Amino acid sequence: MARAAAFDRGESEFVDKLVGINRVAKVVKGGRRFGFAALVVVGDQRGRVGYGSGKAREVPEAIRKATEAAKRRLIRVPLREGRTLHHDATGKYGAGRVIVRAAPPGTGIIAGGPMRAVFETLGVQDVVAKSIGSANPHNMIKATFVALQGMASPRAVAARRGLKVGEVIGRRRGEGEAEED
Numbered sequence: 001m002a003r004a005a006a007f008d009r010g011e012s013e014f015v016d017k018l019v020g021i022n023r024v025a026k027v028v029k030g031g032r033r034f035g036f037a038a039l040v041v042v043g044d045q046r047g048r049v050g051y052g053s054g055k056a057r058e059v060p061e062a063i064r065k066a067t068e069a070a071k072r073r074l075i076r077v078p079l080r081e082g083r084t085l086h087h088d089a090t091g092k093y094g095a096g097r098v099i100v101r102a103a104p105p106g107t108g109i110i111a112g113g114p115m116r117a118v119f120e121t122l123g124v125q126d127v128v129a130k131s132i133g134s135a136n137p138h139n140m141i142k143a144t145f146v147a148l149q150g151m152a153s154p155r156a157v158a159a160r161r162g163l164k165v166g167e168v169i170g171r172r173r174g175e176g177e178a179e180e181d
Helices: 059-072 114-122 137-149 154-161 164-171
Strands: 015-028 029-042 048-056 089-093 094-101 127-133
Touching: 015 059, 015 114, 015 137, 029 059, 029 114, 029 137, 048 059, 048 114, 048 137, 089 137, 094 137, 114 127, 114 137, 127 137, 154 164
Parallel strands: none
Antiparallel strands: 015 029, 029 048, 089 094, 094 127
16 A cells, blocks of 8 residues: 655755555565665655655665665756746556646645655646546556656647747737727
């Protein structure tokens, strides 16, 4: 079962969320050697987020390894108004598929399990997300990252297309221009 707990390791720039810990076994000649595998999501709550997994014989060491791996694997996600995503996106990894949607102010984080940890550490305050298919935390997080890596700000899209930002956003009729009947 996925547990979420924040750990403060003295480095105030990043927030860590422990998504899950599993007990794993290595079969050797004399029997089984037990260890632990940890899955951690790390973010600065301002648009950077990463995930990592670590294995060790003891839980704290597994968490430390996972946190270090997550910090090495950070991605930047553009946020609209610093609180939500710019547009809807889908991500697929293995049998896991996720749909993430931008939401109006006051909606909150409506997301299940491991996706909630990703959005909390990313700094998103309003988002609606749905997971379809696999409930495996690793696949859900990886599918969420696939969706987030596809995010682009209107400024980046406008630069890529050679347009103005207003043309990309698509001003609605009636805003700033007279309607003709």
